[in-house]
Amino acid sequence: MTTGLQIAMAAGALLSLGLVLLVARLTPAEPDLADALGRLTPTRARAGAAPAGNAVGGKERLGVWAMKTLPAGMWVRTPTRELALLRVPLARLYGDKLMFASLGLLIPPLLAWFFAIIGLGFPLTIPAAASLGLAVVMFFIPNYNAIDDARRARLEFARALGAYIDLVALERNSGSGTRQAMEAAAEVGDSWVFTRLSEELTRSRWSGLPPWDALHTLADELGLPELDDFADIMRLSGEEGASIYTNLRARSAALRTAMLNDEIAEANAIGERMSIPGSLLGVVFMALLVAPSLLRMFTNT
Incomplete structure (x- = not known):
């Protein structure tokens, strides 16, 4: 039945x-x-x-x-x-x-x-x-897969953004305008990060929107605080004419330092987890050494 x-x-x-x-x-x-x-x-x-x-x-x-x-x-x-x-x-x-x-x-x-x-x-x-x-x-597995893939994509975006900020700084130092420097730097790389930035900058040019506002919108949409900070720096250059070469180089260095610290912390955590099996093996070895003496003592009594 x-x-x-x-x-x-x-x-x-x-x-x-x-x-x-x-x-x-x-x-x-x-x-x-x-x-x-x-x-x-x-x-x-x-x-x-x-x-x-x-x-x-x-x-x-x-x-x-x-x-x-x-x-x-x-x-x-x-x-x-x-x-x-x-x-x-x-x-x-x-x-x-x-x-x-x-x-x-x-x-x-x-x-x-x-x-x-x-x-x-x-x-x-x-x-x-x-x-x-x-x-x-x-x-709910596809949800978790999307969240995990997006986490790795954000890390990749942060790494590529550090290089992009350096390129923008070099373009600005050579006398290029704000928009021209951002667009020229985005055309250098062929990764999906540079392609995404180039698309947003091109769309902002045709819509008449300032490029830093387009990057602000993209940062809010995708949850990228590093891109939002970069857009703030470029807004100072575009609206107030401030010299931003030093600020851009400092921002790219800060991004690399933050990523390096995260990787060091992750490596330390992995090292600590790897030390646990070794400690357990030591405890088991000591137990094997002590067990015969304890058994002999209890059998004699």
Whole structure:
């Protein structure tokens, strides 16, 4: 009886997943205007952009269907800043969350069915509760992945920003204007950080917005305080005509010092964790040396 119910649960879960994927495949996806314009514009390829493919398209279509159909409150919290930094579409994140949750629903019934075949049956409540719990846990895995990827991207941005500030300082020292120095320095590198800065500066030129205001907006959108400080320094140069060469070099040196201190602290923490197994081995070795004497003493008494 229990084995039949488990097989029925697995078959129902597979059938439901098939229906969801079929509906997501047949539902017409709304094209992203920014992506469409980006494909039509002959710009440089962005570093870190995901390659086009059937799997990515399927996830985004599933995410678009979920955004239209499912209530907004079920997503709990969406890492908007992290997605903007990684340039990951919101629909792709939602598609990942639904696919991970579907896997969480399927894995326990399939395992229960396998154990039932080899003669190790479980009560029906165990795979049912495990399916719900695993689906909830795996539903939030894409959020944590986005947050972790964004953390590493911010570290990479800070490293590249130190070099960019030095380049801007050299351009300003050679007599270039504020905007000209920022744009020329952004064109030197080919990493995604320099590409992102160049895009924002170009957009600010065409919109008539001061470049430091564009960088302020980008820093607030992506959660980059280092870029916000740099924008403040450039605003002093652009609006008040202040000499900022020394300030820029000091700011880049401070960025490198802060990153070096963080790396030293992380290395020290790893070294402390590595010393724990050695200490435990020493304790075990001392116990082995003392144990025979203690056993002999207790046996004699």
